[in-house]
Amino acid sequence: MKKRLLHFALVFSFASEIISAQTISLQTIGSLQPNCNETSGLEQTDTTTIWSHNDSGGKPMLYHYLLNGQVIDSVVIAGATNIDWEDLANDHAGTLFIGDFGNNTCDRTNLRIYRVSTYALASGIDTVFADTISFSYPDQNAFPPSGANLNFDCEAMIHSGDSLYLFSKNISSSANTGFTKCYRLPDAPGNYVAELIDSFYTNQQVTSADISDNDSVFVLLTYQSVFIFKNFAQHHFFSVTPEHYLFSTLTQKEAVLYKNNHQLYISDERFFGTGGNFYLADLISGIENPKGLKKNFSIYPNPCATQFSIAATNFIKEKLCISIFSESGKEVWAGNNLKLPIDISTEKFCDGIYFVRIISDNGNDWIKFVVSK
Numbered sequence: 376m377k378k379r380l381l382h383f384a385l386v387f388s389f390a391s392e393i394i395s396a397q398t399i400s401l402q403t404i405g406s407l408q409p410n411c412n413e414t415s416g417l418e419q420t421d422t423t424t425i426w427s428h429n430d431s432g433g434k435p436m437l438y439h440y441l442l443n444g445q446v447i448d449s450v451v452i453a454g455a456t457n458i459d460w461e462d463l464a465n466d467h468a469g470t471l472f473i474g475d476f477g478n479n480t481c482d483r484t485n486l487r488i489y490r491v492s493t494y495a496l497a498s499g500i501d502t503v504f505a506d507t508i509s510f511s512y513p514d515q516n517a518f519p520p521s522g523a524n525l526n527f528d529c530e531a532m533i534h535s536g537d538s539l540y541l542f543s544k545n546i547s548s549s550a551n552t553g554f555t556k557c558y559r560l561p562d563a564p565g566n567y568v569a570e571l572i573d574s575f576y577t578n579q580q581v582t583s584a585d586i587s588d589n590d591s592v593f594v595l596l597t598y599q600s601v602f603i604f605k606n607f608a609q610h611h612f613f614s615v616t617p618e619h620y621l622f623s624t625l626t627q628k629e630a631v632l633y634k635n636n637h638q639l640y641i642s643d644e645r646f647f648g649t650g651g652n653f654y655l656a657d658l659i660s661g662i663e664n665p666k667g668l669k670k671n672f673s674i675y676p677n678p679c680a681t682q683f684s685i686a687a688t689n690f691i692k693e694k695l696c697i698s699i700f701s702e703s704g705k706e707v708w709a710g711n712n713l714k715l716p717i718d719i720s721t722e723k724f725c726d727g728i729y730f731v732r733i734i735s736d737n738g739n740d741w742i743k744f745v746v747s748k
Contacts, residue, residue, distance in 0.1 A: 396600060396619035399662055401661070404443060404653055404654060405443045411428065414651070416428055417585075417641075418632065420493045420496060424440060425640065426439055426496070431458065434451075436450060444652070450501065453504045456475070458485070459479070461474050461476060461583075469494055470491070470492065471491050477530060478527055479546070481525045481528055488532070490506050491504070508563070511568055512527055525546045525547045531595065537561065538610075541559075542556070542557055542581050548726070557574065558571055573613050579597035581597055583629060585631050585632050591605065592604070596630070598626070598628050601622075623663055625730055625732070627644040628642070629644050640656075671691065672686070673686055678746065680747065682719065698732045700730045702728040707723075707724060
């Protein structure tokens with residue numbers, strides 16, 4: 376137990392190293408609608424197409440797309456149900472893994488990963504049969520646990536070596552919400568207790584993961600950003616400080632796929648009145664000019680309890696549109712034609728992380744703040 380606490384302390388120290396991040400824009404390369412309005416996983420079995428799926432309550436189907444978002448076909452996964460499909464992984468040896476481990480209320484006792492043949496998928500048949508990996512978490516004793524321990528929801532999975540690695544989303548209400556836990560499972564059919572092997576402090580909820588074909592680059596996705604780990608010791612993904620890139624727009628990003636050393640594919644759900652698309656993130660050409668709204672505006676106090684203020688660091692005549700979103704993406708406050716400074720009450724806000732979107736004549740950006748009463 377002491378060793379585990381020490382590890383958490385060490386991981387927390389890394390947080391100060393990854394707070395600074397470059398901002399990247401995403402290039403829309405296609406729409407996944409109407410088949411995958413709730414896209415939650417991306418994977419490739421060749422270099423010219425992608426597979427995706429819907430999350431909770433969707434049909435047990437995989438959808439096959441060209442890289443421009445044009446749907447080619449769909450495949451029914453026999454022997455499977457879609458309780459809450461959340462991610463895909465490929466062992467590059469003939470097996471695609473489908474993670475049915477979404478667990479928003481942290482009370483599921485039927486967590487599964489389905490295995491299907493990539494050769495069967497490539498054959499063009501309408502139905503492919505799956506076998507099953509069933510598992511439970513070694514550190515979960517209550518179903519559901521208390522609100523301070525809701526860290527058994529999972530939306531991210533990779534395959535490396537002969538194992539699957541799962542990364543928790545962490546929807547806890549306590550101050551430790553920033554930790555994602557890493558679990559290991561065998562990649563063969565069976566019923567297992569997952570092995571808890573590591574944790575990492577992102578201060579954001581992890582929604583997808585991927586790893587390069589040679590297992591040298593590992594990626595974690597959140598709604599707001601992407602963390603990229605390189606040159607780690609074998610399967611010790613969190614042994615290095617990651618590169619950190621913030622997205623210039625906030626949408627419900629749910630899936631990431633490693634393309635090459637500086638490019639990622641990303642998809643998002645149809646939410647905030649937008650999304651449902653397939654994007655390219657270029658970590659070189661997509662880097663935005665560091666000057667922007669964050670240098671022109673400030674939020675204080677941050678964290679705040681009952682009220683916070685938004686002010687301009689430079690004189691601004693124009694009127695602004697301001698919206699506030701919770702971490703789950705729900706708009707909780709909005710105003711138009713506003714002049715700064717402005718005071719906003721958080722009386723009706725729950726404790727947690729929020730995002731302010733400020734739209735001006737010069738563009739728009741997002742600023743994070745915390746409510747802690």
